[in-house]
Amino acid sequence: MSNLYQADMIRARFIDPNAPHIDSKYIIITPKRKREKTWVYEVSTKKGATLGYIKWYPNWREYCFFPDMTADELVFSRGCKRDIANFEDKLMDERAQVGMELVEGEKHE
Secondary structure (H helix, E strand, C coil), X not given: CCHHHHHHHHHHCCCCCCCCCEECCCEEEEEEEECCCCEXXXXXXXXXXXXXXXXXXXXXXXXXXXXXXXXXXXXXXXXXXXHHHHHHHHHHHHHHHHHHHHHHHHHCC
């Protein structure tokens, strides 16, 4: 089993898929579903409209925001974009931290 897969499995144990992960002034980011190795997070308005998803993009090896292209109109304030970017940063930091802990654990075995 790869280190990155183990890192995501460890992190997944601490996430309640039914609880909002980020609840900002206008948007909510919640864990939606688990893919093979990473989570997909739904980004929605407080009124319940889906704005898009944050998920792992393997070409860039990072979490990215994918807007919902079926929406009639997508408008984001600087604050909303900042909330989404901060959440992506948090996911990347967690991924790096857990990965480093796994590597350190292997050195001591």
